[in-house]
Amino acid sequence: MSHRVLFVCTGNVCRSPMAMALFNARARRAGEDHLYHARxxxxWALDDTPASAHAITALATRGIDxxxxxxxxxxxxxxDQAAVVIVMTRSHRDxxxxxxxxxxxKIYLMSELVDRVYDIADxxxxxxAEYEDCATSLENLIETGYEKIKSWIHKPAR
Structure with a gap:
């Protein structure tokens, strides 16, 4: 059974798709992509809108398509399908x-991965360069907080 992590931002063209792809790459590196998968x-997303060009470029430099x-x-x-929902800002959570x-x-702020409360800038x-900075921040949060995400999935409801 695969546990689904859902990343949420505003337009679903920058932050949340980058976080999703970075998480899935991390799970693959851990050999756990059969256990954990992000969407x-x-x-306020428009369905079928592609990721922004800069988001695509920022992840391509990391070997992620x-x-x-x-x-x-x-x-x-x-x-309902998500075991954990990770949002970029307090307004998304609200x-x-x-x-x-x-x-x-099951809703958490991305910054809670490092036990802080702050918004991820859009x-x-x-x-x-701003997209690269955002991707680096997301990558660092996911690398640091990967085990915490797994613990959120497996802990009883709070």
Whole structure:
């Protein structure tokens, strides 16, 4: 059985697809991609929108291909299928809890991976350097917090 991690941002073209791809690459390196798999979605996404060009480039430099990604808006089904939901900002968390209160216990901020509370800045419309910075931040959080994500999946509801 594969445990699904759902990463959430706003448009599902920058932060959450990068986090999804970085997490899946990390699970592959650990030989655990049969156990853990990430998807991504957005609170205001337009379905079938490709990842932004800079997001694709930022991950390509890390050997990760994001060209097949297509955005999708959040649905109850996506939330229900996820063992853990990881959001980029407090406003994403608040919006999801407001719309889907039953999911509250499995929603975490990305920054909680390092026991902090802060928002991951949206690089949308920014320079390639801003996307690279965002990708580096996400990569570091996932590398540092990979075991914590697994513990969130396997712990009782909070």
């Amino acid at each position: 991504s979605t957005g609170t 994001l060209t097949a990604h297509r955005g999708q808006t959040i649905t109850r089904a996506l939330l 919006a999801l809890v407001s719309e889907f209160p039953a999911a509250r216990a 690089p949308y419309g920014g320079t390639l």
